Amino acid sequence: MRQALVCGAGGFIGAHLVRRLKAEGFWVRGVDLKRPEFAASAADDFVVGDLREAEVCAAVCDRAFDEVYQLAADMGGAGYIFTGENDAAIMQNSAMVNLQMLEAARRAGVARMFYSSSACIYPAYNQEDPDNPNCAEDSAYPAAPDSEYGWEKLFSERLYLAYRRNHGMATSVARFHNIFGPEGTWTGGREKAPAAICRKVAEARSGDTIEIWGDGRQTRSFLYVDECLEGTTRLLRSGETGPFNIGSEEMVSINGLVAMVAEIAGKRIEVRHVPGPLGVRGRNSDNRLIRERLRWAPSRTLREGLEKTYAWIEGRVRGAVGA
Numbered sequence: 001m002r003q004a005l006v007c008g009a010g011g012f013i014g015a016h017l018v019r020r021l022k023a024e025g026f027w028v029r030g031v032d033l034k035r036p037e038f039a040a041s042a043a044d045d046f047v048v049g050d051l052r053e054a055e056v057c058a059a060v061c062d063r064a065f066d067e068v069y070q071l072a073a074d075m076g077g078a079g080y081i082f083t084g085e086n087d088a089a090i091m092q093n094s095a096m097v098n099l100q101m102l103e104a105a106r107r108a109g110v111a112r113m114f115y116s117s118s119a120c121i122y123p124a125y126n127q128e129d130p131d132n133p134n135c136a137e138d139s140a141y142p143a144a145p146d147s148e149y150g151w152e153k154l155f156s157e158r159l160y161l162a163y164r165r166n167h168g169m170a171t172s173v174a175r176f177h178n179i180f181g182p183e184g185t186w187t188g189g190r191e192k193a194p195a196a197i198c199r200k201v202a203e204a205r206s207g208d209t210i211e212i213w214g215d216g217r218q219t220r221s222f223l224y225v226d227e228c229l230e231g232t233t234r235l236l237r238s239g240e241t242g243p244f245n246i247g248s249e250e251m252v253s254i255n256g257l258v259a260m261v262a263e264i265a266g267k268r269i270e271v272r273h274v275p276g277p278l279g280v281r282g283r284n285s286d287n288r289l290i291r292e293r294l295r296w297a298p299s300r301t302l303r304e305g306l307e308k309t310y311a312w313i314e315g316r317v318r319g320a321v322g323a
């Protein structure tokens with residue numbers, strides 16, 4: 001039976017990934033500081049542990065797993081990453097996890113290891129025009145990420161690539177672009193734009209006004225979690241190193257995103273623009289390389305994923321109101 005280790009299995013993407021690997025017939029061990037928040041983990045074995053600790057990494061990576069997915073990171077949306085208040089913690093925590101986990105995997109003779117980097121590594125100077133951001137993989141250097149979160153990701157990407165060069169490990173790196181879906185953080189300060197907007201719209205009555213950070217003309221693309229997992233597993237099993245973008249090319253402004261969610265909800269929503277942490281003006285995935293090398297790229301519409309996500313968040317909001 002094939003065996004997989006998912007680091008960060010208590011988080012949003014990790015919990016979905018465990019479910020997917022189980023459905024594919026893997027024996028799965030999950031590890032995280034915490035268990036998944038919204039549903040029991042599907043893992044055969046779930047270890048609650050701190051992956052900054054070398055002993056924990058060695059204990060969970062006690063065999064030559066067929067596949068290891070390293071998704072654990074200290075992370076959140078703009079309200080967590082861009083305020084500056086969490087920079088030291090983000091860099092220290094995530095770098096430690098990557099250093100310790102990669103070394104443990106090398107010692108255990110792991111067959112293939114995946115690392116989730118982020119679109120946040122792309123230089124801010126290429127993302128000033130909301131209509132024309134450049135996020136081609138080879139535009140990453142000269143480096144100028146807009147956050148310390150991005151700098152840590154860039155360092156760790158290089159670490160995984162160095163382990164491939166120097167130790168012959170089959171490491172693969174993807175740069176995720178704004179992944180969303182049900183069972184993601186939707187409240188509390190670490191939630192990202194799609195979840196935050198779904199929550200605000202779900203809490204509002206028709207005709208109400210909701211607050212949006214910035215002028216709403218900043219652009220992004222958002223990828224539904226199932227498509228992210230398809231790209232992730234395909235990349236790891238292809239033997240390609242990457243880094244490859246895994247994201248959607250359907251770019252939308254934040255105002256456009258609000259309009260789409262309001263339409264799904266069947267509500268008339270007014271928007272008040274307020275100051276807030278923002279990040280770059282424009283960002284979109286560029287899927288030319290992954291299409292060429294893997295003969296695959298995500299294809300489902302933003303609307304499809306948003307409908308599922310809105311339904312899930314609306315259910316949580318109704319539950320919270322009813323409680």
Ligand code: NAD
Nearest residue numbers: 008010011012013032033051071072073116118176178179
């Ligand atoms: P998440 O925050 O839901 O999951 C990350 C998990 O890592 C959390 O459950 C957290 O408890 C765990 N973790 C953090 N420090 C740990 C430690 N010391 N030991 C053990 N576990 C620890 O985030 P996610 O959205 O599921 O993202 C997964 C990965 O993908 C992360 O590396 C993230 O940086 C990357 N990524 C995500 C997105 C996105 O839009 N969600 C975009 C780009 C990159």
